[in-house]
Amino acid sequence: MTDIPRSALILGLAGVIPFAWGALTLLWPAAAQWGTATLGPRFVGPYVQLYYGAVILSFMSGVLWGFATKAAGARAATGYALSVVPALWAFFMTGGGPVSAGMNLVFGFAGLLVLDYAFWHWRLAPVWWLRLRGLLTLLVVLCLSVGVFL
Template sequence: MTRIPLAPLTLGLAGLIPFVWGAATYLNDDLQAWGASTLGPRFVGPYVQLFYGSVILSFMSGVLWGFATKAEGARAATGYALSVLPALWAFFMTGGGPVSAGMNLIFGFAGLLLLDYAFYTWGLTPSWWMRLRVLLTAIVIACLAVGIWL
């Protein structure tokens, strides 16, 4: 694997802000109160994480779809079919309470990492893709876990 280019690394890390913010406001009552009064109650704690997590799984479906365009024949058809799974997972599995929705997002992001690996092994991603995806996924799952287990 090669080094992650600065732009994808920076943007990927910036994309973690709602997950990290959600975990921080879950752990710190004063920060949660400030965030709720300043930004609104849906932008703190598990609420921001769950909504944003669904958005990101849907976004990643689009990324995988883009990778599938680089394939041909049966591999392309498989890639397209697999690429819609994260969005469908987010749509169907993030209802209910915050604990079950958070747990399902963790499973969704873990499953997405498996899909990332499949597209990587098929040669459809940049060579640095898995380095970036493992880093981002580990942080996302850790942040989501705060709302479930702490």
């Protein structure tokens, strides 16, 4: 991880905090009670994970769009088309209850990692990108799995 820029690593890990907080409030009722009383019910348990997960998938669509601007011709068109998939996935697949929505977010983040690989393979993403995205995806999937499987 030493070749990942420190700021990208720190900010990426900070971006996992809402997922981890959601998992913590699912596992520890006292944290859920405190969070509900202090932050409101939308900011605990699966609610914070699902809402934030949809936001992050949409954000990552923008990141991929930015990578696509480095390409030309058919590769650029493919990049632009693929870049909107995470946002569309979040929009269409996060309804239907917390378990199915959480599972769909797990699939969405796994699919995003495949897209990250494609953009990295095409040399549109930084050389360190896949290491950062692999770590963050693992952490996010673990946190979302608390709400899906426990």
